[in-house]
Amino acid sequence: MDNYVLKPFSLDALEHVVKLSLERQNLARENVNLKESLALYRASEALEAPLELSEYLEMVLNIAVGELGGHSAHLVLFTGSQEKRKVEERIDLNPSMDTDSLIDDAMIQLAATLENESGAVVITDYENLGPLMALPLRAGGDLVGLLAVQRRLASQKFTPAQAKALSIIGSGAAVAIKNARLYNSLQEQYLGAIRALVTAVEAKDPFTRGHSEKTAHYAQMIAREIEAGQDIEDGMRVAGLLHDAGKIGVPESILLKKGPLTDEEYEIIKGHVIMSARIAGPLPLPENVLHAISEHHEMLDGSGYPDGLAGDEISLSSRLIAVVDIYDALTSDRVYRDRTTPEHAFGELGKMVREGKIDGDLVEVLRKLVVEGKMGQDGQSSSSFLSIE
Numbered sequence: 001m002d003n004y005v006l007k008p009f010s011l012d013a014l015e016h017v018v019k020l021s022l023e024r025q026n027l028a029r030e031n032v033n034l035k036e037s038l039a040l041y042r043a044s045e046a047l048e049a050p051l052e053l054s055e056y057l058e059m060v061l062n063i064a065v066g067e068l069g070g071h072s073a074h075l076v077l078f079t080g081s082q083e084k085r086k087v088e089e090r091i092d093l094n095p096s097m098d099t100d101s102l103i104d105d106a107m108i109q110l111a112a113t114l115e116n117e118s119g120a121v122v123i124t125d126y127e128n129l130g131p132l133m134a135l136p137l138r139a140g141g142d143l144v145g146l147l148a149v150q151r152r153l154a155s156q157k158f159t160p161a162q163a164k165a166l167s168i169i170g171s172g173a174a175v176a177i178k179n180a181r182l183y184n185s186l187q188e189q190y191l192g193a194i195r196a197l198v199t200a201v202e203a204k205d206p207f208t209r210g211h212s213e214k215t216a217h218y219a220q221m222i223a224r225e226i227e228a229g230q231d232i233e234d235g236m237r238v239a240g241l242l243h244d245a246g247k248i249g250v251p252e253s254i255l256l257k258k259g260p261l262t263d264e265e266y267e268i269i270k271g272h273v274i275m276s277a278r279i280a281g282p283l284p285l286p287e288n289v290l291h292a293i294s295e296h297h298e299m300l301d302g303s304g305y306p307d308g309l310a311g312d313e314i315s316l317s318s319r320l321i322a323v324v325d326i327y328d329a330l331t332s333d334r335v336y337r338d339r340t341t342p343e344h345a346f347g348e349l350g351k352m353v354r355e356g357k358i359d360g361d362l363v364e365v366l367r368k369l370v371v372e373g374k375m376g377q378d379g380q381s382s383s384s385f386l387s388i389e
């Protein structure tokens with residue numbers, strides 16, 4: 001009733017109604033702003049949380065559906081150029097189509113129609129997807145993904161405030177996608193540089209060729225098996241590759257010597273650990289990786305080098321690299337001896353466990369994986385390992 005002025009009307013009554021209408025308009029505008037702020041707040045809150053990209057995108061999708069009152073939704077990441085666009089990753093919420101390829105195709109087509117759009121677009125019906133609001137996700141001008149939220153009924157209209165909210169949520173997601181890709185490509189380049197360095201080291205000694213890759217692979221597999229966490233698992237890759245990089249500083253005359261080493265030569269060989277740590281030091285590596293590199297010849301009883309650390313002073317990552325380093329060294333040919341069988345290698349490792357030098361639990365995990373044939377490179381089983389009891 002407040003919006004009506006009854007005849008005959010007074011100026012006061014008219015003024016009152018106009019004021020009331022203006023206040024309502026302001027309130028509605030504030031409500032829109034508040035919704036935008038809330039969406040922004042939720043999206044930024046999610047961005048700050050230490051999440052994997054896929055977890056973050058799932059959160060974005062849920063926030064978007066909540067804000068828009070959607071029934072189902074898709075968040076798609078693309079690779080490739082405009083003409084050869086492919087779905088790299090897709091997260092669905094109550095998918096409206098039966099098969100993955102149908103959704104992928106619909107999203108690729110939808111992205112093509114939104115090629116020149118920057119904000120959220122309402123589409124009344126598209127490829128039987130029903131009424132939806134779609135937002136192209138852009139990073140640096142490139143269309144990297146698509147966020148599409150659908151409603152069950154065509155009668156449910158999307159509001160301009162919801163379009164704004166989706167744009168805000170989507171811009172956060174686009175930044176996260178761009179950062180994650182940048183990070184991954186940096187990681188790849190970085191690992192490529194490390195591999196080049198390791199190849200240079202191993203070129204000096206053909207007998208140790210592949211040792212770093214195998215150490216990295218074995219250590220990663222054990223870390224996964226014991227559920228040490230993604231950080232340790234990833235760290236084992238880099239630590240395995242880099243642990244012997246310092247051998248680049250050891251003269252070939254010592255590295256390739258067939259006879260027994262003199263005390264002095266042995267000291268020079270031992271120096272490779274400090275050199276490896278020096279090479280790895282300036283790299284932006286996590287603590288556990290640096291420890292694993294500088295402590296991979298430390299023994300639990302304090303008899304190792306370079307610092308004679310003992311027991312708990314030696315980190316899990318370091319103990320892990322130590323075990324697989326010894327195992328691979330024993331089961332590979334060396335300039336001074338032929339390779340030994342896995343059975344014999346585990347005999348040697350068992351002896352070291354009894355002497356309190358290496359971690360028995362990790363040796364058992366390694367043995368289990370080898371027996372199960374899970375330690376072949378590329379995840380292939382290795383039949384030569386299957387004879388172990």
Ligand SMILES: [Fe+2]
Nearest residue numbers: 243244296297
């Ligand atoms: Fe080493």
